[in-house]
Amino acid sequence: MHRLESLPFTSHYASLGADFGARLDPDGYEDARLVAFNPDVARLIGLDPNQAERSEMALFCGGAWLPTSSQPFAQVYAGHQFGGWSWRLGDGRGLLLGELTGSDGRGYDLHLKGAGLTPWSRMGDGRAVLRSTLREFIGGEALAALGIPSTRSLAFAVSSQPVQRESVEPGAMLLRLARTHIRFGSFEYFTHNQMPEQRDRLLSHVLERHFPETVGLSLAEGAAHFFRHAVASTAQMIAGWQSVGFVHGVMNTDNMSILGESFDFGPYAFLDAYDPEACPNHSDPQGRYRFSNQPAVGFWNLKCLAAALLPTLAKDDAIAALEDYATLYQVAWETRFAARLGFRRPSELSTSLAQAWLSLLTQNRADFHFCFRRLSLSSSAPDPELQDQIADSVALESWWQDWRQALSASGDDDETLNSRLDAVNPLYLPRSWILQEAIDAASSGDFRPVRDLLHRSQNPYAEIPGAAVYSRPPAPSQACSELSCSS
Ligand code: AMP
Ligand code: MG
Secondary structure (H helix, E strand, C coil), X not given: CECHHHCCCECCCHHHCHXXXXXXXXXXXXXXXXXXECXXXXXXXXXXXXXXXXXXXXXXXCCCCCCCCCCCEEECCCEEECCEEECCCCCCCEEEEEEEECCCCCEEEEEEECCCCCCCCCCCCCCEEHHHHHHHHHHHHHHHHCCCCECEEEEEEEEEEEEECCCEEEEEEEEEEECCCCEHHHHHHHHHCCCHHHHHHHHHHHHHHHCHHHCCCCHHHHHHHHHHXXXXXXXXXXXXXXXXXXXXXXXXXXXXXXXXXXXXXCCCEECCECCCCCCCECCCCCCCCCHHHHHHHHHHHHHHHHHHHCCCCCHHHXXXXXXXXXXXXXXXXXXXXXXXXXXXCCCHHHHHHHHHHHHHHHHCCCEHHHHHHHHHHCCCCCCHHHHHHCCCHHHHHHHHHHHHHHHHCCCCCHHHHHHHHHCCCCCCCCCHHHHHHHHHHHHCCXXXXXXXXXXXXXXXXXXXXXXXXXXXXXXXXXXXXXXXCCC
């Protein structure tokens, strides 16, 4: 296990050179205070979790102290934002600190978000605020615990330095871990700026670092392999989102990881009442990134990535991979929902039961997670709390009969079945009101609620004493409908 100063960063991406970004040191917060630290991520990157106790850890997270092996680098990229082309985005407030090899043998990037001005800051201040930093920190942990690939975080720190948004807010920095910080928009940048040679160098870099199985293949074959992986991992990631009621909020192509990890989820939300049209980002009045549209946007974004990889990626290979998207998505969706209803494997029957169940939840504006969790209490009749959520008792009873009858074919006793249901239907999710509660406390210097929320988000399935209130639907006064895109 490493001490902080001996973290062995490599700089493969930075060594691609000046066409790919800029070497730059963070503008650190000398008064940084650690709000939350994540021992799981520390262990994943081989860092001794006890290092959290050292003053250097807060300074590291605040960008005011760095291990000597880190060569911070702002990455250039472009992207389609809300469907429109932005030719030059880049890290306006983030720095890639370097790459590390995880204890799982895979490559990871560590990135500092909120680290100050860069050549790509445009009109921005290079900063991130406590509110959005806390939300990203917790959201990544929750997704990962639900089995959905996501960026995660080692820690985040807050400063007393004020940052102006709609109002003045505390500045913060996030130490973010991702398999990669290369986005769909990274490839788009080089292609649409007539830099095909650099685009192919980026592709070779990705293949070398993340697809060792392509050694010996031509670049065209490698491109086809990579793109097929991007299609499959994106389809599976989005099916994961749909199965846990996660709305990303800003699915621009610069916020899409080429390795299919949930990435840069800005004003995200986990649904309370099941509403397919939910769109938490108040900067998205047309609802482009609403919950029900996420699978289609994923496909649209993949077409942008394909276009950016042509002609190194052969057109036929691009089309063949894209044609698999709908099936890959559907299979992943059916598998996840079958499990949530207690079936060992998906079937036509489990899929039609899942669709009927979601219609029931929609029509009754019932709480998505609460209703799934109450299924394990519904062996002999629908649980009374389920009946409170779903006012249409006739429809509920009829669905319940069909569901129980289908499940009886498995031959499992109720106890086996109920523990299987409880193992996939979470009690604790960072609902918007719960995040707001932790933000309010942290803003006034009380970090305890964030740490408790981190614990619940990382352990969503088993009951935690004293935490019952966080497993229930929000009271009407707690419901949050829209979130600011500013961060
Ligand atoms: P995001 O919406 O966070 O995914 O960011 C979109 C683009 O805006 C990226 O190029 C960011 O680096 C940049 N950006 C966002 N916020 C700021 C900020 N406060 N200062 C500088 N650049 C920013
Ligand atoms: Mg972004």
